[in-house]
Amino acid sequence: MQQPRLLFLAAELNPFAKVGGLADVVGALPKALKKQGVDVRIMIPKYGMIDPKQYPMQRVLRRVPVKFYNRTYTVDVYTTRLPGTSITVYLIDQKHFFDTGGVYYSKTAFVGTFKEVERFLFFGRAALESLPRLGWKPNILHCHDWHTAFIPVWLKTVYCCDNSFYASLRTLYTIHNLANQGISNLKVLKVAQVSRKALPSLERDARNNDIDLMVQGILTSDALNTVSPTYAREILTPEFGEHLDPVLRLRKRDLYGIVNGIDTEVFNPETDSHIPQRYSTQSFDRKKINKEALQRLCGFEMDSRVPIFGIVSRLTNQKGLDLVLALRRELAQFPLQLVILGTGDPKIERSLATLAKRLAHKMRVFLKFDAKLAQTIYAGSNFFLMPSRFEPCGLGQMIAMRYGTPPVVRATGGLADTVQHSKTGIVFHEYTPQALLAALRTALRLYQQPRYIAMAKAGMRKDLSWERSAQVYMRLYRKLLISHS
Numbered sequence: 001m002q003q004p005r006l007l008f009l010a011a012e013l014n015p016f017a018k019v020g021g022l023a024d025v026v027g028a029l030p031k032a033l034k035k036q037g038v039d040v041r042i043m044i045p046k047y048g049m050i051d052p053k054q055y056p057m058q059r060v061l062r063r064v065p066v067k068f069y070n071r072t073y074t075v076d077v078y079t080t081r082l083p084g085t086s087i088t089v090y091l092i093d094q095k096h097f098f099d100t101g102g103v104y105y106s107k108t109a110f111v112g113t114f115k116e117v118e119r120f121l122f123f124g125r126a127a128l129e130s131l132p133r134l135g136w137k138p139n140i141l142h143c144h145d146w147h148t149a150f151i152p153v154w155l156k157t158v159y160c161c162d163n164s165f166y167a168s169l170r171t172l173y174t175i176h177n178l179a180n181q182g183i184s185n186l187k188v189l190k191v192a193q194v195s196r197k198a199l200p201s202l203e204r205d206a207r208n209n210d211i212d213l214m215v216q217g218i219l220t221s222d223a224l225n226t227v228s229p230t231y232a233r234e235i236l237t238p239e240f241g242e243h244l245d246p247v248l249r250l251r252k253r254d255l256y257g258i259v260n261g262i263d264t265e266v267f268n269p270e271t272d273s274h275i276p277q278r279y280s281t282q283s284f285d286r287k288k289i290n291k292e293a294l295q296r297l298c299g300f301e302m303d304s305r306v307p308i309f310g311i312v313s314r315l316t317n318q319k320g321l322d323l324v325l326a327l328r329r330e331l332a333q334f335p336l337q338l339v340i341l342g343t344g345d346p347k348i349e350r351s352l353a354t355l356a357k358r359l360a361h362k363m364r365v366f367l368k369f370d371a372k373l374a375q376t377i378y379a380g381s382n383f384f385l386m387p388s389r390f391e392p393c394g395l396g397q398m399i400a401m402r403y404g405t406p407p408v409v410r411a412t413g414g415l416a417d418t419v420q421h422s423k424t425g426i427v428f429h430e431y432t433p434q435a436l437l438a439a440l441r442t443a444l445r446l447y448q449q450p451r452y453i454a455m456a457k458a459g460m461r462k463d464l465s466w467e468r469s470a471q472v473y474m475r476l477y478r479k480l481l482i483s484h485s
């Protein structure tokens with residue numbers, strides 16, 4: 001049987017080019033795969049902001065011609081190593097497309113402006129043109145998010161028939177965020193040099209007279225996955241499908257859900273230098289020193305019997321803060337303290353800040369991004385609150401468990417898959433203030449019982465590492481190679 005030889009293709013890679021969680025996954029999963037002996041490499045654009053002094057590079061290909069739109073550009077390909085590993089990273093260099101503007105031209109990366117779509121189409125095309133010259137041939141191209149979604153399209157149209165090098169390549173397409181689809185106009189087809197006729201999937205595209213790169217990736221990849229089994233099921237429904245549920249249903253049989261892991265070396269209460277007091281399951285009692293530090297920082301009453309609920313989150317519609325705000329009265333009455341760290345929607349920020357002012361003795365809101373404070377909250381809180389409307393995977397609940405802070409979560413996406421009700425956390429179902437209220441009551445009761453500590457320790461012992469997810473990915477890669485051999 002063929003062993004997987006993997007090339008990851010993505011817009012982001014930690015630590016070279018990071019905007020969000022995509023970079024973390026593309027940086028962490030190959031490490032876990034490599035540990036299992038897999039030949040895995042990564043390819044990204046050589047953005048202008050990547051400092052070659054920080055990451056020494058070698059040019060391995062020079063002036064590879066890439067036909068794009070009505071011109072032929074040339075690209076150079078550099079290699080470096082993923083820091084701390086022996087994993088090869090290829091960087092595609094083309095000044096016109098990658099030198100300015102960071103990873104995304106648009107601030108949010110949600111829209112996918114024409115310029116941005118062009119940038120990533122070029123990256124995909126240049127990657128395919130460079131491949132036969134690298135002296136190493138992958139058998140699976142693992143494409144991530146809309147930025148690389150056209151690679152399977154080209155493999156099935158332009159590169160398919162007359163060249164055996166490409167014919168044997170399989171594709172896995174991973175959806176990290178269904179909200180970012182890379183929607184553009186049909187001029188893209190000219191840029192991509194694909195005729196309308198060659199693209200049967202165009203008829204099934206999301207809207208009329210536009211082209212949605214995410215849809216193209218979904219319809220043409222050999223298999224696809226998203227970042228948790230529950231979210232993989234949810235996105236087949238109109239409620240979670242972001243208008244793409246009809247298209248996703250067409251690929252239902254090839255759609256998998258694999259949860260992300262967390263970096264258990266970085267997120268480790270035994271070694272974390274950000275937190276006031278380190279601790280483990282054996283020295284769980286020391287966690288209370290972190291709670292005291294957090295209470296002091298927030299200006300709360302130093303009462304060990306009152307549990308602190310923590311939130312570290314983007315403050316957006318996705319995250320369920322409206323449920324928290326709907327419980328103003330109860331928050332005022334209940335014996336609890338609440339600390340929130342986040343930034344985002346100014347309206348949510350304002351509402352939370354106003355409430356915190358009123359309840360200053362027991363509620364504190366920090367409107368900023370602060371990695372150290374985040375760790376202080378994970379370590380110092382007694383519960384971690386994540387009442388999300390939807391959650392493809394979610395990291396917060398996993399970090400909280402690792403720090404012995406049982407999460408209180410809504411049963412959606414990765415939250416449903418990673419938190420076990422009454423074993424490692426508290427799970428509620430309905431997206432209503434009443435359901436959250438019932439969960440808070442359960443948490444308050446639980447906190448007074450010895451069972452609480454057992455739950456906190458069960459979370460700390462849970463295997464949240466990438467190794468487990470890497471094994472599941474391996475099964476999928478093998479399946480892809482078998483089903484197409």
Ligand code: ADP
Pocket residue numbers: 021312313314341342343368369370371374393394395396397399
């Ligand atoms: P999403 O990717 O939807 O934002 P996740 O839970 O998957 O949500 O990941 C969010 C990550 O970002 C977590 O590690 C969380 O601790 C961190 N984070 C979010 N907001 C902040 C903030 N204001 N300061 C520090 N870390 C934050």
